[in-house]
Amino acid sequence: MEALKDKIRIEGNALSETILKVDCFLNQQIDVDFMLKMGKEFANRFEGEEITKIVTIEASGIAPAMAAAMELKVPVVFAKKKKAVTMGDDVYCASVRSFTRGTTYNISVGKEFINKEDRVLVIDDFLAYGNALIGLHEIVKESGACFVGAGIVIEKGFQKGSDKLKEMGIRVESLAVIEKMDKGFIKFK
Amino acid sequence: MEALKDKIRIEGNALSETILKVDCFLNQQIDVDFMLKMGKEFANRFEGEEITKIVTIEASGIAPAMAAAMELKVPVVFAKKKKAVTMGDDVYCASVRSFTRGTTYNISVGKEFINKEDRVLVIDDFLAYGNALIGLHEIVKESGACFVGAGIVIEKGFQKGSDKLKEMGIRVESLAVIEKMDKGFIKFK
Numbered sequence: 001m002e003a004l005k006d007k008i009r010i011e012g013n014a015l016s017e018t019i020l021k022v023d024c025f026l027n028q029q030i031d032v033d034f035m036l037k038m039g040k041e042f043a044n045r046f047e048g049e050e051i052t053k054i055v056t057i058e059a060s061g062i063a064p065a066m067a068a069a070m071e072l073k074v075p076v077v078f079a080k081k082k083k084a085v086t087m088g089d090d091v092y093c094a095s096v097r098s099f100t101r102g103t104t105y106n107i108s109v110g111k112e113f114i115n116k117e118d119r120v121l122v123i124d125d126f127l128a129y130g131n132a133l134i135g136l137h138e139i140v141k142e143s144g145a146c147f148v149g150a151g152i153v154i155e156k157g158f159q160k161g162s163d164k165l166k167e168m169g170i171r172v173e174s175l176a177v178i179e180k181m182d183k184g185f186i187k188f189k
Numbered sequence: 190m191e192a193l194k195d196k197i198r199i200e201g202n203a204l205s206e207t208i209l210k211v212d213c214f215l216n217q218q219i220d221v222d223f224m225l226k227m228g229k230e231f232a233n234r235f236e237g238e239e240i241t242k243i244v245t246i247e248a249s250g251i252a253p254a255m256a257a258a259m260e261l262k263v264p265v266v267f268a269k270k271k272k273a274v275t276m277g278d279d280v281y282c283a284s285v286r287s288f289t290r291g292t293t294y295n296i297s298v299g300k301e302f303i304n305k306e307d308r309v310l311v312i313d314d315f316l317a318y319g320n321a322l323i324g325l326h327e328i329v330k331e332s333g334a335c336f337v338g339a340g341i342v343i344e345k346g347f348q349k350g351s352d353k354l355k356e357m358g359i360r361v362e363s364l365a366v367i368e369k370m371d372k373g374f375i376k377f378k
Contacts, residue, residue, distance in 0.1 A: 021275040028273070029302045030251075030265040032258045059247035059267065062219075066252055069221045076219040078248065084217070085289055086210040100274055113218045 001041050001175040005188050007034065008154065014181040018128075018156070019100075026125055026153060030063045038175055039067025042123065042151040045173045046072075049148045051121045053077060053114065055140060057107055057132055064153050065123040072121070077114060079107040079136060092142050094135035099128060099159075107135050116144030127152040127174060130161025137170060149173060156181075157189050190230050190364040194377050196223065197343070203370040207317075207345070208289075215314055215342060219252045227364055228256025231312065231340040234362045235261075238337045240310045242266060242303065244329060246296055246321055253342050254312040261310070266303060268296040268325060281331050283324035288317060288348075296324050305333030316341040316363060319350025326359060338362060345370075346378050 013021040025031035042064070051072050056065035057079045065076045080087070083106075091108040098105065114120065120140045124132060133150050140147045149171035155162055157177045165172050177189040202210040214220035231253070240261050245254035246268045258265045269276070272295075280297040287294065303309065309329045313321060322339055329336045338360035344351055346366045354361050366378040 015275065019274055023273070023275055023299060027275065028266060028269065028299055030255060030258070032255060032265060059251060062248060062251045063255055066219060066221060066255055076221060077217060080217065084212070085208055086204065086212055086216065110212060110217055
């Protein structure tokens with residue numbers, strides 16, 4: 001998506017070879033208009049797939065997921081990183097390793113929110129090593145639903161998450177793929 | 190907002206005198222259509238206030254904030270509960286006590302995202318004791334911006350957060366106010 005690449009070039013900032021700061025429109029401030037454009041793009045790419053539900057992880061996944069859901073007219077379900085007091089024991093869980101933070105965390109979704117009739121599109125803000133996506137894939141498979149594919153806003157191609165997912169047979173659609181970056185320099189694929 | 194009260198009655202579930210489960214449309218699954226209706230209601234209530242920014246806290250605040258932002262055509266900024274690797278030291282911080290979890294956590298917003306020209310509407314999913322709102326109020330005041338008011342999806346009136354905020358001179362608009370509840374029983378104000 002050319003408009004996204006332009007936005008990353010103008011408003012984004014590569015802080016190192018691995019860390020991209022895009023919190024002015026994606027991770028802390030949300031450019032709502034632009035989010036809706038990305039939502040339309042996701043809907044176009046998965047047209048005809050009869051998606052019934054969008055699944056994401058709190059928190060930065062929620063805005064692009066909601067934008068895509070508006071286009072596809074389906075609900076969003078977001079996996080939680082902490083179990084809420086309102087959640088019973090009837091949950092799907094997966095463990096996710098975060099390379100950025102060097103920690104492992106659990107994600108969970110109430111079983112009532114995904115069922116075997118669902119056709120699920122997973123949306124997330126970033127794809128790096130693919131661990132969050134693999135966790136969500138586990139949860140969707142466990143529910144018996146069909147995992148249609150993953151829609152990613154920004155893929156850090158050099159961290160190879162996409163390759164891993166494609167080897168697992170997962171369709172990945174990234175709106176922008178970064179091949180290489182470093183302080184003040186970003187090269188798209 | 191009558192439609193919200195009906196939705197809480199039909200889809201919500203009071204688990205105790207203090208805990209309301211509404212994760213089927215607000216806290217885990219997002220009913221996007223209904224979220225947009227609530228966004229319109231927030232925009233109506235704050236009409237003429239020349240809001241320039243909506244501020245919320247991750248994660249459940251993001252969806253209603255985004256819905257309101259779509260109507261008001263302004264960006265959303267969400268305070269983070271954990272400092273991201275992309276955040277520098279230039280942040281506004283506040284400490285928030287969670288009664289539900291019995292813990293205290295810090296919230297932070299990059300200074301670049303709120304400035305003294307802004308007219309801020311704070312949106313959140315729940316108002317209980319008001320501590321999260323008071324934390325956001327601190328952050329907005331520190332930035333020099335004008336804190337126009339708070340838009341709340343569900344207020345637990347019996348926990349008196351609203352009274353506390355109103356004493357501080359803060360305008361609070363709640364779409365539904367629960368006066369009392371208990372297992373299987375909800376009474377609105």
